[in-house]
Amino acid sequence: MSQFTDAYARKFYYLRLSVTDVCNFRCTYCLPDGYKPHGIRNKSFLSLDEIRRVTRAFAAAGTEKVRLTGGEPSLRRDFTDIIAAVRENQSIRHIAVTTNGYRLARDVKQWREAGLTALNVSVDSLDARQFHAITGQDKFHQVMAGIDAAFDAGFHQVKVNSVLMRDLNSRNLATFLDWIRTRPIQLRFIELMETGDGGTLFRDQHVSGMVIRDQLIAQGWQRRQSGRSDGPAQVFYHPDYVGEIGLIMPYAKDFCASCNRLRVSAQGNLHLCLFGDGGVPLRDLLASDDQQAELQARIASSLGQKKQTHFLHQGNTGITQNLSYIGG
Secondary structure, eight states, X not given: OOOOBOTXXXXXXEEEEESOOOOSOOOTTTOTTOOOOOSOOOSOOOOHHHHHHHHHHHHHTTOOEEEEESSOGGGSTTHHHHHHHHHTOTTOOEEEEEEOSTTHHHHHHHHHHHTOOEEEEEOOOSSHHHHHHHHSSOOHHHHHXXXXXXXXXXXXXXXXXXXXXXXXXXXXHHHHHHHHSSSOEEEEEEEOOOOTTOHHHHHHHOOOHHHHHHHHHHTTOEEEOOOTTOOSOEEEEOTTOXXXXXXXXXXXXXGGGGOOEEEEOTTSEEESSTTOSOOEEOGGGXXXXXXXXXXXXXXXXXXXXXXXXXXXXXXXXXXXSSTTTTTO
């Protein structure tokens, strides 16, 4: 099977695989009213065998990196087994998870032993009270302990995701920089993105990542080159800091030009863009091992529908009602 490629000659080395859309946090920018099932739930989330088959199809077509997302992926009782199932594909060199850190301290050692190679933890404030206000959970110290446990388990770097919001964290750059001065953390500021449920919040709280970028450059931070299976962050380093800063700016010019990732939802639909209009069903081809060629062919042919860019600039958020829906 040849490399998955779209009509704009973009090659896809990176799969973001949602294993659940359930989350136990109520973050203001994602699930302020808590988790609610999407529509009529007549299918369960992808099973372990279905995850094994879909990742095998992507691996055979050149995928090097799989990120396991949610919702909160660690809420699945078989999450360690899911990591091990993805690990079976020798060509997948990077297996990452994005987590709220709720179960990190308890489970991160076994995740690493199962084959996890990278970790992203969502932390939108370094102030425990503000963290509680944003997430609806008084878990700040638990999440911090989980990050320490990740280093103890052998991770050399932890990425920390922080959604940039005008009234909450955009003014706290100095606090974040102090935190990563001596810690091998890549702190990633993510521009608040408009979703179907979040238009009012977006209008009130959106801050351009360019504001942070200009501050960093003025302080001597320099841009690092990206690898072909890296995510969309612009990464900056500074000789006086152990940590790094990443900026994810989906409203920046040419953001989509280097797109290298596809998404599969917890219901088994292929999403060509986080903000696209619909999903391509794959689940009917995940029932047995003898449908791999057909599965790969459906994915490859659907890439002809992938658009050159998203339409967030026009306020078109597509099917994405909130970021738990297909894993952000």
